[in-house]
Every structure is written in C-alpha cells, then in structure tokens.
Amino acid sequence: MRRFVASGLLAALLLAGTGCAAVKPWERDVLARPDMAWEPDALEAKRSAHVHYSKEAALPGGGAGGGGCGCN
Amino acid sequence: MSNASRRARRKARVRTARRRAQRRRKQGALAALTSGALALPGLAGSAAAEGLTDQISSEYGFSRYSEGSIPASKVAPGSERGRYDIDMHQVRLAAPLGERFALGLDVVHESMSGATPWYVIPGDDGEPVQVMTGATVEDKRTDVLLEGKYFMDRSLASLSGGVSFEKDYLAINGGLGGQLDFNEKNTTLSGGLGVSIDKIDPTDSAEFPLRPNHEKKQSYSAYAGISQVVRRNIAVQSTLTYALGDGFLSDPYKQALVVGEPLADSRPDLRHQIAWLSRYRHHFSSLNGTFHANYQFYWDDWNITAHTLEVAWYQSLFESIRLIPSFRYYTQGQADFYANYYTQVRSDGLYSSDYRLSPYGALSWRLRAEARFRTWQLDWVGSFSWERYLSSGSYALQSVSAPNPGLVSFDVFSVGLTTRF
C-alpha cells in the first residue's frame, strides 16, 4: 500500500511540479508530431500489449476496450 | 472592523470580480472568434486534425513470435522442450466518414503451435521442473474489432464492439469512451467503460473428462485519465484503470501438483485489478528525437503487485527514416495461492502453478525501424522491429527463492506496411 501511495505521489508531482505552460494553438507544432503521440503506432502498441498481457499478470493499462483471448 | 475598512474591502472585492468578468469576456472574445473561424468550412481541420484526417489509411502487420526452448535443467524428463510459436497477421483500416466521424476496423489472425506449461513437479535434485503439454496441432484465433469515433469541437466520443474466437474460446466485447479538452486543448480528460463476455470450451474435454467444460467469464473495466501539455515539447498523461473479472478465471489446460496428485488449476472466481499508467513525452528539437517513458503500477486482490517501466527513444533521420530503440523492465509478485507445487492441501481449494502468477522479473529490448516513401501516388510507411524478452526470478525487485521453471523468453520479429490515400 505504501508503494501505491509513493507511485501516486510521483505521478502527481510529474503533473503538477513541472510548472505547466499554457501552449497556444499555434504553438502546437511539436506536439502534433507523430512521435509525440501516446501511441505512435497503433498496430504495434496493440500487438505488444497483447503479447505482454498473455505472458504477464498485469493489465495493459492504456484504456478500456479490446477483446479477451484464451492466451496460454 | 470599522465601516470604512469594510467598505474598502467590499470595493476591492467588486473590483476583482469586475476584472475577472472582464478577463472572462476578453478570453471569450478570442475563444469566440477562434471557434467562429473553426465553424467555417474547411478550417476545422487544423483543430480536429489530431485524430480526424481526410485520409483513408490501411495498415498490415505480420509478426512471428517464438519462445526459446525450455532449458533441460528446468524441464521434466521426457517432456517436450520446444515451446510456443505464433504467427500473427494484423490488418487495420481507418477512414473518415463526413466531417466529424471516423470508422476503424481491426482484424487479427493468429496461428499458434507448440508445447505449453502444464504443471510443475519437484525435480530429481529438489529443484522444481516443468512438465510440458504435448506440442499442439496448429491453433487459430481471429479477432475483429470495429470502432467508431465522433469528433466534436472540444471533445470526442467513441464506441467499439468486437468478437474474438478460437476453437475453444469465444469472446464478445464492447467499449464506450470519451475525451474532453480544456485550456485550449492543453488539458484532456478521458474516460471509458468496457465489457467482455467469454465462453471457454476446451477442445479435448472428451478425452479429459475432468477438464472444465462450458465455462463463462465476464470482465468489466473502467478507466479515467488526464493528459497535460507541459511545454511546447513536453506532455504527460496519467490513466487509472479498474477491471473486474468474474466467472471462470482459471486456466483449463493447466494443473498443479497437490500432494503428489495433479489437480486442475483452480483460481478464485472474482478478481479486482487496478492499473495506474503514467506516460511522459519529451521532444528534443536539437537532436530531432523524442524521449518516451511509461510507468505502470499494477495491483490485484490475488495479492499480485507489478511494476512496468518502458523507455524509448524515437530518432528521426533524413526526414523519412525513424529508428526507435526501447527497453522495458517488468517485475511482479506472486498470487497468494500460487506455488510451484503443493505439499499440503489448501482449505480454500485454490491451486495454480502458472508462471504468470509467480514472482519474477522480465527485461526486454526492442529495436524498430520505419521508413516513409512515396510510390504509385500513395504515401507508404514500412516498418521492421525485433524484440527480445527474457524473464527470470533473479530480475524481480524482490528476492525470489524458487522461481517457476516455466518462465519464458521469446523473440518477436515484425514487419509492417501502412498506406494512406
């Protein structure tokens, strides 16, 4: 439980402590780059999550949806 | 407090409120003009561009997954040593429909063959060894997912539905999701729900009458996340997912040795899971590269705690090539009812020797290369990647005294081709 709280604080610090600057719509050139996306390649992300999920206990975590499988 | 100072305070409050209202109106002025501009035909593209394009895209990917043979020291004498191989084909089609709608279709087809872990027994020198199943004849799985997205000025709604089937398995799933943008798209909230209903019908139940038969499982999940633009070149995201597994959660093809007798793998019929994933993206324009880091904390009520850390570097070269090396570290604890084999009967009747519930850590490296080019008046992207994954009790964060002998290592080779038109 303590580790859970520690991870939570880390995530919160990451979000808050960095001092977010408001980026104007015309300054979004870098953010629009495909390599700045959360999942630059959807196919690869899906495959990778599927492979790891079928070999490990943890959930793939990025969001809900997607099917199950009888993975051995 | 004197009347004079009370009046002064009231005046100050009115002044601040008036200034705030003025600021809101002026913020309103720019926002009003900008949304007015976006309402003009053909101009909304620049804002809705993240996601909705004019282009139809089709992607194809092929992967070969091969597990390394299980070392002789870890396998029961006479057991199959070669392990699982999977060939996977993926196709994805995405197209816009009208100005605000996009449709996506994902089809996956896998062929699997090879031997898998069955149960664990104590070896001759006391170390646990794995008994493998016989190599299976080729098994196939097909997965189809349809997703529709509706784009609004500052939000997005999505609906998905899919079906997955194998000879012994059928699953139907559905999902609902949405996103909301704030602060001129600097902050995005996202959330959604998912459900999956699975039916398990092991194929060899006739030969193995004690094999579980006609089992069902339901999974429900919900997630909520927030993304924040930190700088022009830095963005962070954090998503919390909760999942509930209800029904037959055991593996029908696995067993566990309980006081010398192999008994069916038997897990609780309820599982609460939480995954907390945080992502960091940082672009370095001087290096023409972007750094990715993902960290996930996982916990479930079978007592498994896991951490995943992935880092990747996206290096752009010569405008049309990208090289992406990445590294992943994974560690998990064990389910509280897990054991390699049992020397005592458990009062709750739960048994599993599946390495996926055992304590271990895993390291994996991947290298991916992408190249963009143009022929036949279409834009293409070709990709190739290779991943090597190794798992071991000694890689875990905690010390593991008797790691599961069936811990796996594998290589994945993938190629892909995408075209947009």
Added chain:
Amino acid sequence: MLAQRVPFKAMGSPCELHLQAESQERLDAVASAAIAEVARLEAKYSRYRDDSFASRINASAGDPAGLEVDPETASLLDYADLAWQQSGGLFDISSGVLRRVWRLRTGRVPEPAEIEALRPLIGWGKVRWLRPHVVLPFAGMELDFGGYVKEYAADRVAELCRAQGLRHGLVDLGGDLAVVGPHPDGSPWRVGIRHPRAAEGAIASVALFAGGIATSGDYERCMLVDGKRYAHILNPRTGWPVAGLASVSVAASHCLVAGTASTIAMLKGGRAGPAWLDRLGLPSLRVDVDGNVSGSLANCTHPGDSQPYAA
C-alpha cells in the same frame, strides 16, 4: 523534399505559395488546387464582379424576400456577425457603401453631406440575417466581404495543402499569411513585417510555426491629400478613415482571426486599439502614426533585416 515558391496574382494582390513536397508532380497538383481555390473565392465574393455571389446579394437589397445563401456564405455571415459583436459594432461588413464617396484613386475628400446621405444604408444591425436567409432591407445597401475573405482564403488554402498531405509550407496572399507547417527540421518561417512608412524595409521579423499572421495598415490603399493620409479602413459609425495607428500585425491560430483582430485594432484607433489587443491576448505589433512601436511581437524588431519571408 522539393521546395518551391509559386507566385500568382489574386484578390488584387501579389500572392505566393511556399510549398515543400516530395515530388514536383505533387507540388504542382497542390499549387494548382490552391490557386484554383483562391480564384473560386475571388469569383464568389468580389464586389468588382457583377457575376459574383456577393453582387447577387447586393442586387437583392431592398427586396424584402432577401436571398438564400449557401453554407459557406452562411458561415462567413455568422463570422461577420460575431466580429461585429466582439468589436462593439466597428467591424461592419455593411460599411462598404462608403467606398462610393471615398474614391481613393481620385484623391478627393468627400463632403460631410455625402457621408450623411449614406448613413441610413450602413449598419449590420439593420441587416436581417437568419440562416440561411439574408435580407438587406434598403435598396443601395451592400455587403462587403473584402475585409476578411482574403484571410479566410489563406486559411482555406493552408488547410487544403495539409489535407493533400503537405506538412511544410506557407501561404502568402498579399501579406496575409497562413502556415501549412514549419520547415522539415521543425524550424519556423521567418516572416518580415513591412515598415508602414518605408516600403522596402521590415520593421520586425516574426518566427511562425503554425497559424497565421495578418497585417492591417494605413499604407496599403490610401490617398495623401494636403499631406494628410486617408486610409482605406473606414469607421462605419463616423464614415471617416481610421486614424492613430499606421499598422497592426497580429498572429493567431488562424489568419482569419488574426485579420479580424488587426482590423478591429485599426478601427479602435491609437489608444483603444493596442489596449484591446493586449486584453485579447494575441501577440501583435503596432506602429502608430508617430512611429511608436508596441506589442509583444515588437521584441523581434530587426531593422536591418530586409528579407521578408526568407525561409
């Protein structure tokens, strides 16, 4: 990656496309589509062409039934209405009739009586606009799209280039600029803003990654009579040209928004204009008639930089 400048003339101004594409064929195709799009908008909204849709609207003035307009025109009228509200009635597309008496080519200042005579015909508030019908209640009323259709065209062309897959480029329609995308290495377009009183010199150099820049000035179309400058931007309430500011340049997410903001600032004049711009929150550069420079873009002043639009 090929980079090419494609100059052409449209909407009464010298225009230029700075495009970068992977093949000459692709670049030519996009350039033709872009030039055709500007030509289409000019043909549709020019007040100088009798067959334009704008002229059809104006011909319907006095007819109580009005005219039904297409979705694009409807959105443009919605935008004009919005700008009229946001500017407190200064941005008014019904003020075009004033050009009948302010003939800049003749160098003649009109009599106050001539301007008074036009007053009943001016006022967007008098126009009945209920989508998709527009009614100009009095004969002689006119709607003038010229104040913002060039900026709209720049945005449309930039969007068109992006839809065709171009990721880098700049659209320049007579000084109204819209960015298709920054240079391939991520560096911005360096845009020179013309000095309002020195035709060949740039007063500032702005780095533009995305969005657009528009400039309104009293030098673009004006007349000098007895040493006094009369600009082409006319205040709909007084009927007289604006005074106080020599030029205003604004950067925004869209050239259209930038153009509206710069026009409204010019209309508000030397003191209220800059104050309004600062409250609006867009980066801008203002030069008043006395030569004083202000605004957040003024930090990029490079008097020696005489290469406008250098890549």
